[in-house]
């Protein structure tokens with residue numbers, strides 16, 4: 195899990211795009227592309243280096259009317275493991 | 284494989300020119316290098332980039348030869364970026380002035396990858412066959428200044444593998460976000476220089492712990508990718524996601540290939556974007572359909588559980604070494620032709636005096652062409 199106080203942002207080399215061909219968001223980076231599902235894309239779109247993991251969890255939790263903070267933290271930890279997301283602090 | 288189940292390609296490698304000021308003996312470019320007159324125009328390239336994006340391509344590599352030799356590179360980058368492609372410039376660094384760096388940044392380049400030959404200056408100049416180190420270092424500084432993603436690439440072989448620790452430090456001191464340490468793959472000019480380039484087992488064994496330690500030490504600062512040499516592996520490298528399944532390469536003249544080495548499979552012919560749409564070539568052209576799926580496979584691949592992992596290895600290598608692209612990649616320990624690889628390794632182990640390089644040169648000097656022909660024996 196990524197700590198709830200971390201302020202995740204995308205790797206400096208990565209870029210989030212919407213792909214009209216596949217009709218979903220994709221994370222692009224050197225020599226790679228990750229196809230994102232709707233929620234993954236929404237999480238990453240909020241990773242601006244100012245919001246904390248808790249903020250992102252709360253924002254999506256309100257939208258989906260469910261407690262998603264743990265899922266968000268786990269998802270971001272997986273991406274951090276691959277160095278696609280960093281803690282801005 | 285029926286067209287309906289065909290997935291969208293993800294990556295386009297555009298070799299926009301074969302011209303190059305360097306002479307690397309490991310160069311994977313084909314021996315029959317194309318001249319400037321054969322190259323696609325800027326408008327033709329732009330059309331291809333748009334078609335590629337519409338097909339689903341996300342990543343564009345602008346490579347060569349030396350892509351900076353194309354004066355219209357900036358307009359190609361600008362167009363590519365407008366279509367949404369993540370655009371990488373794959374360059375030797377020669378020809379990158381401050382002016383061009385700024386124009387490339389303004390055009391929206393995402394990532395610049397500069398190749399270096401060695402950490403040892405004299406040896407780097409010797410490998411490149413031209414004085415280039417200072418220009419590369421200056422180019423790296425410009426890329427840092429541009430603020431875009433920056434990778435260093437070093438092709439590894441017998442002549443530089445012992446310096447791997449210093450090579451990693453060099454990349455770090457240049458401020459690379461990413462370092463690609465790629466053991467030589469034996470295509471193009473590299474096949475002519477195989478005996479001079481093939482590392483020994485002892486060299487590889489010494490390099491491995493150095494790389495492992497550096498990967499851990501630089502974690503979060505510089506991503507290190509180490510590409511193992513397939514000759515020393517038990518199983519072959521996977522052919523991307525399988526032949527014609529994710530990857531597209533265009534040569535300078537617009538010929539479309541499933542892999543940059545595919546022109547070496549002389550039993551196949553490939554179509555060009557001057558005659559056909561990229562979509563037709565991708566979906567329906569005989570060159571792309573040749574090894575899609577696994578109907579073409581022979582034993583031992585056909586009944587092997589690994590076939591969904593490595594797709595039987597590299598078709599180009601199978602053709603180059605066995606004369607038939609449908610054979611199992613001879614690198615595979617299950618291949619009846621594995622002895623070919625073991626013999627090459629035995630030669631490498633037994634060499635005391637490393638042979639002189641055959642440097643990459645542009646053809647038509649008929650003498651050079653004859654020398655190349657003699658060396659490849661056709």
Ligand SMILES: C[S@@+](CC[C@H](N)C(=O)[O-])C[C@H]1O[C@@H](n2cnc3c(N)ncnc32)[C@H](O)[C@@H]1O
Nearest residue numbers: 309310311347348373374375398436467468473
């Ligand atoms: C053919 S070069 C063209 C771009 C530019 N001239 C350069 O060398 O950076 C493309 C990339 O492939 C690498 N390369 C060349 N020959 C290779 C080989 N035989 N095996 C693995 N990588 C190779 C180069 O270092 C470079 O990063």
Ligand code: SF4
Nearest residue numbers: 303305307310348375
């Ligand atoms: S690998 Fe060397 S010779 Fe080949 S294109 Fe790149 S710089 Fe030129």
Ligand code: SF4
Nearest residue numbers: 584587589590595615
């Ligand atoms: S037999 Fe074919 S599929 Fe099996 S590991 Fe070897 S190359 Fe891969």
